Amino acid sequence: MDADRVSRSLTRIAHEILERNRGVEDLALVGIRARGVPIAERIARHLKEFSGIDVPTGALDITLYRDDLTRQKPSAQPLIRRTEINFSIDDRVILLVDDVLFTGRTIRAAFDALIDFGRPKAIQLVALIDRGHRELPIRADYVGRNIPTSRSQSVQVRLQEIDGKDEVEVEG
């Protein structure tokens, strides 16, 4: 998937969000660190462009909510980055944004994290890539592209803001 397709997917997702929610007044975007954050910011720019309204956008680090933190030891603990949600999520429709949807465990952790911040009216899930192999009953409301993979492969999403270019590659 090249830069052009990534960009077209995000534009389409922004349109779908507007269509499905009939307005953006009570929407907010929350990107999951690391690569969900720039994707959320890009969708926010599209929403501003199409509707003229600034949708509040935040960043969520789910590390402290992972279900595999205390399973084995000792080894490296994942690095924690800052969660930045500078608005109330109470009674808003939260668009949770991640780059790749795989087992669903990251999303489960994100639900727990979000609910510590308040009680959203609803949570909708945005994923740039859905690669299948779910281990939990979770599905995305907006998908950029479905990519069939085998479990042993890895899907690399690279974004301009973090990696210097937009690209999606299946490796292995």
Place this chain on the structure above:
Amino acid sequence: MTTATTLRSKHLLGIANLEPDEIDLIIQTATAMKEVGTRSVKKVPAMRGRTVINLFFEASTRTRMSFELAEKRLSADTLGMTTAGSSVSKGETLADTARTLEAMSPDMIVMRHASSGAPHQLARICKGSIVNAGDGLHEHPTQALLDALTMVEHKGRLAGLRVAIVGDLLHSRVLRSNALLLTRMGADVRACGPATLIPPGLDRLGVTVTTKMDAAIEGADVVMMLRVQHERMHGLFLPSVREYFALFGLTPQRMERAAPDAIVMHPGPMNRGVEIDSEVADGPWSVILDQVSNGVATRMAVLYLLSGGDDTTARP
């Protein structure tokens, strides 16, 4: 400098065992942990199911509460033991206490002890991680780490900072841990105190030692005052408290010699009118209360990083 992704030891016994990249990792993690304290639900499940024993053989209020709060914010199960009313007051040795606790298989033990090296002995007996919360005249690593976080927040860096540490240098584990950390991170450290309270060989830590307060403070970016530890003064160290204040007390007049945007730190508890004037302690220079809130975040970072976990596979 690249940041480490993990601590190399499963214990935190002292700054002496930490490399600069590990210090950087702890400071970065603590910065992220601060955000948890700003939420309405100030708790994350990272250490759910882990047992932490707080073993305080020496009086402590802020350090013990700070550790306890850090443990609770990470969802660990905590239990505390203080000397009074415990088996220690019945004459049990540290080694036997350690073996008894070990039989309860805690994941982590946070210990303060009046004897230097006590946590090291514990680490040889117990399988869990040991965190030194102050051992005798030796080290108080989490204090130095929270001080470093406070300096980074206010000054943006540690390298090249001019730091004056003033007071009872002899009895201060805060000095030792800070001197080790700050010199390792490239700061210029001056230590100042009365000649009777300067331990021999202090200059070998790479700090400039002086008995002249004005010389120590001149151009300093950070002035760190140490508490006069009356409880450890069994000898004739000081002629009088009033003389000590005249020579080594931090007053607004003395602060004029420091850099214009200098900050004042104190590990607490403060003796107002002994080592620090109230006007300074409550003045615009003071970041003493920042140190307290950074203490919780720093201890959360240390506990989290030592508590291990499985990162051999990529994020799910």
